[in-house]
Amino acid sequence: MIEKDGVATLEMVKSKFPKKEVLFRPKAIIECYQEIPCNPCETSCPFDAITIGSDINKIPQVDFDKCTGCGICAKVCPGLAIMIVMIKNGKAYFKIPYELLPLPLIGEKWQAVNRNGEILDKPCFIEGVQKNKDMTTIVTVSIEQPYLYEFVTIRSKYE
Amino acid sequence: MIEKDLVVIGGGPAGLSACKIAAEAGMKVAVFERSFALGGQLVKQTHKFFGSESQYAKVRGMEIAKILIKDLEKTDAEIYLNATVVGLYKDNIITVYQNGRYFKVKAKAIVIATGASEKFLAFENNDLPGIYGAGAVQTLMNIHGVLPGKEVVMVGSGNIGLIVSYQLIQAGVKVKALVEAAGKIGGYGVHASKLRRLGVPILINTTVKRAIGKDKLEKIITVKLDQNWNEIAGSEEEIACDALCISVGLSPLHQLLSMAEANMLYVNELGGLVPIKTCDYETSLKGVFAAGDVTGIEEASSAMVEGKIAGLMAAKHSGFIHPEYEKLENQLNSELCVLRQGPCGEKIRCGLKKVGELA
Numbered sequence: 001m002i003e004k005d006g007v008a009t010l011e012m013v014k015s016k017f018p019k020k021e022v023l024f025r026p027k028a029i030i031e032c033y034q035e036i037p038c039n040p041c042e043t044s045c046p047f048d049a050i051t052i053g054s055d056i057n058k059i060p061q062v063d064f065d066k067c068t069g070c071g072i073c074a075k076v077c078p079g080l081a082i083m084i085v086m087i088k089n090g091k092a093y094f095k096i097p098y099e100l101l102p103l104p105l106i107g108e109k110w111q112a113v114n115r116n117g118e119i120l121d122k123p124c125f126i127e128g129v130q131k132n133k134d135m136t137t138i139v140t141v142s143i144e145q146p147y148l149y150e151f152v153t154i155r156s157k158y159e
Numbered sequence: 160m161i162e163k164d165l166v167v168i169g170g171g172p173a174g175l176s177a178c179k180i181a182a183e184a185g186m187k188v189a190v191f192e193r194s195f196a197l198g199g200q201l202v203k204q205t206h207k208f209f210g211s212e213s214q215y216a217k218v219r220g221m222e223i224a225k226i227l228i229k230d231l232e233k234t235d236a237e238i239y240l241n242a243t244v245v246g247l248y249k250d251n252i253i254t255v256y257q258n259g260r261y262f263k264v265k266a267k268a269i270v271i272a273t274g275a276s277e278k279f280l281a282f283e284n285n286d287l288p289g290i291y292g293a294g295a296v297q298t299l300m301n302i303h304g305v306l307p308g309k310e311v312v313m314v315g316s317g318n319i320g321l322i323v324s325y326q327l328i329q330a331g332v333k334v335k336a337l338v339e340a341a342g343k344i345g346g347y348g349v350h351a352s353k354l355r356r357l358g359v360p361i362l363i364n365t366t367v368k369r370a371i372g373k374d375k376l377e378k379i380i381t382v383k384l385d386q387n388w389n390e391i392a393g394s395e396e397e398i399a400c401d402a403l404c405i406s407v408g409l410s411p412l413h414q415l416l417s418m419a420e421a422n423m424l425y426v427n428e429l430g431g432l433v434p435i436k437t438c439d440y441e442t443s444l445k446g447v448f449a450a451g452d453v454t455g456i457e458e459a460s461s462a463m464v465e466g467k468i469a470g471l472m473a474a475k476h477s478g479f480i481h482p483e484y485e486k487l488e489n490q491l492n493s494e495l496c497v498l499r500q501g502p503c504g505e506k507i508r509c510g511l512k513k514v515g516e517l518a
Contacts (some may be wrong), residue, residue, distance in 0.1 A: 003343040004363050006351030011393035013494050034348040035501045037460070038209035054213050057501025076217040078207035079349025100329055117358035134219070136207075 002033055007115050013149050017066040017085070020148075026069025026086035026093070032079065041073040041082060052109070062106060071095050075136055092148045093127065097137045103129060111155040112143050120147055122151050123158060163189045163237075166266040166475055168244045168415065171199020173451025174229040174272035176466030178474070181270075182459070183407055184474035184481035191255055192235060193243040196474045199225030199274055200294065201459060203301040209347070213494055220459065221301075227463075229286035241392045247271075247415040251446050267477035269417060270469045272462075275409035275452035277432065279315060283369040283393035290377030291481075293323045293406035300330050308402025313337040313377055314367055318346035318458075320406035324354055326472055327404075335400055338365040338381055340388065345494055347503075367403065376401055408469065409454045428510030429455030435514050437475060440465070441474040448473045455514075459506050464494045 002008050010033060016029050028050070030041060049066035052058050052072060074082040074097055081144075084095035104110055104126040112124040127158040128140030142152050165181045167174045170192030182188045196202060204220020215223045231238070235405060240259060240409045246254035252265045277292040279285070291299075291307055291316070311332050313324045316339035324334045337354065342364055344351045351361060362440045367380040368390070383394035410431035417423055422443035434442040436450050441448050450469035451462035466492050471481055499507055511517040 001343075002348055002352070004361075006344060006348065006355040006361055007424065031352070034503075036209060036347050036349070036503050037211075037498045039211050040218060043212055053495070054470070055500060056497055057503070076207075078209050078217055078354055079347065082351045083424055113351065113356055113358075115356055117356050134207075134217075145465065155358075 008033060013115070017149070020087060021074055022064050026084045026095070027064050027067050028062055028069060028073050029083050029085050030062055030073070031083075032082045033061055034053065035059060038078060040076045041076065044072050044076045046070065046072065064102075066076070071138055071148060075132055075134070075138055080136070081145040083152075087145055087148070090145050091142045091152065093140060093142050094144045094151060095128075095138050096153055097141050098137045098154070103131070103137055104154065105129065105138055108157045110141070110157045112147065112151050113153045113155050114150045115152050119155065120150060122147065124151065124154060160263065161189070161249075161264045162267045163187050163264060164477055164479065165189070165268050165270065166191065166264055167270045167273035168253065168271060169193070169199065169274055169403060169450065169451070169453075170197040170238070171272060171274050171462070172201055172223070172227065173274070173462040173466035173469070174199070174270065175231055177225070177272060177450060178236045178464045179230050179234060180283065180349045180467045180470030180481060180487070181474045181479070182231075183478040184234050186474050186477065188234070188236040189237045189239060190231070191242045191253070193241070193242055193246050197228050197238065197240070197368065201227070202438070203297040203422075203457070205301055205326055206253050208460060209458070210498060211397060211494075214459070214463055214498070239516055247419040247447070249419055249444060251356035268448065268473040270466075270473050271434075271447065271449040271453055272451045272469070273412040273415060273443070273453045275411050275456055277405070278408045278410055280367065280405050280407050284372070285370060286374045287370050287372050288374070289372065289401055290370060290403045291405065293319050293404050296402075296404050297323055297326065298489060306330060306332060307404070309333065310335050310400045311404055312398055312400045313404045313406060314344055315406035315408070316341075316344045316351065316361060316363075317340065317408065318350060319353060319362065320404075321346040321350035322360060323354070323404060323406060325357075328357055328359070330399040334359045335398055335434070336360045336362055338362045340364070340366040340384055355509035370403060376403055376457050408493070409452060409456045411456065413453060416442060416444075416447075419447070424514055426455065426510045426513045428513070430507045433514060438515055438516060439476075440469045441472065441476065446473075446476060448476075453505060453509050458498070461494060461495060461498050464498070465492050467475065467491050468495075
């Protein structure tokens with residue numbers, strides 16, 4: 001139970017994803033499960049793809065037809081609860097917000113981690129590192145597609 | 160005696176917001192801050208804020224402090240730092256202690272924005288070196304660049320406990336566990352999820368029974384609690400750590416108001432003793448207004464909005480009508496309403512009903 005352990009169940013995670021066919025283009029996956037007063041994702045989206053409404057406590061809804069996967073929402077979300085996901089050639093690509101040091105470097109192999117903080121069997125590869133003025137770095141990683149609903153972040157690199 | 164139109168006590172999010180609006184309304188304002196810098200607790204909040212754009216959502220707390228201070232410096236408000244207000248008297252006079260000097264200030268109106276202080280927890284050996292309040296840990300780390308320890312256990316899963324745990328990890332400290340006496344996580348789920356994916360165990364229905372150490376903290380003993388908050392015998396567990404961080408809530412810094420014999424009420428949902436206010440934020444003392452955590456523990460986002468309302472109303476009380484008075488009054492009240500209308504605002508709504516601020 002997320003209220004007791006902070007971990008979303010597989011069904012909860014899947015409920016935030018569009019159909020896999022849609023993910024041939026990058027899309028924002030917003031893991032916002034609780035009504036809290038917050039709306040920067042909605043106001044920062046240049047494509048009006050995210051709707052919360054005048055009651056800023058409501059859960060954001062993504063219009064996957066409008067979402068271009070630009071990643072602006074992932075950068076601004078104060079809860080670090082948004083990632084951009086795409087499937088290409090049997091691999092899942094994620095853009096994730098990352099606020100720890102050291103930052104990964106492109107080409108490195110890092111440990112992939114699930115929502116429970118456990119290291120996944122397969123590593124992920126760092127495909128891109130976009131540093132930002134607001135100090136939340138967006139890291140692009142690739143991992144085998146079966147980990148689509150499990151992967152959530154990266155941990156120290158393989159030595 | 161120094162005379163001002165408005166005296167604001169406390170230079171945190173509520174106080175700074177009150178100063179700005181009152182100065183815009185044409186008041187001669189002085190703000191008194193007991194710390195060496197303005198900004199209150201904002202200056203050590205390295206995380207991005209929630210809320211909406213009008214409360215600087217997605218901006219880090221420390222950056223919001225810079226914005227508020229810059230805004231204030233554009234006005235002719237007078238800033239007193241290292242200045243502790245030690246007395247509040249019924250004829251709108253305060254006494255101030257600053258750098259060995261003790262003086263009086265008289266004002267047409269006063270805004271009390273003193274904020275809150277951390278609650279502590281009673282358990283055996285809770286005075287061992289290495290046991291801190293979460294706010295102290297933030298000050299050490301984020302203001303002075305000093306690590307509180309190498310291996311920390313956090314007590315309390317409210318937003319402060321969750322956020323400070325995350326900041327400890329960012330600073331390179333191992334957070335061994337977060338314990339929470341209640342049966343569920345108190346703060347925002349997104350903060351808890353951030354910790355879980357970094358591998359921090361969150362132990363609910365658990366509290367600290369005892370701290371152990373010779374000259375400083377070496378380990379703690381936790382114990383499980385049943386649904387009636389009684390310890391479950393035999394459920395004790397040991398966690399080795401050199402720092403323990405207590406984050407079990409805040410209580411309003413009501414002392415000046417109590418001293419001046421304002422009508423006060425103990426409201427559990429608001430964190431303790433709070434002043435009874437009119438909907439214009441005036442306390443039972445004529446011309447004395449209050450805003451922010453001193454009127455009930457809430458987020459800094461609402462403290463900023465409350466501060467603006469208090470500034471607006473204190474100005475009106477003294478005959479200074481802000482050029483955009485009506486627009487601001489409506490806008491600010493609706494901002495507060497929106498911030499509080501979700502399930503997370505239930506506690507504060509319930510508390511505010513008790514003090515009569517909400518119908």
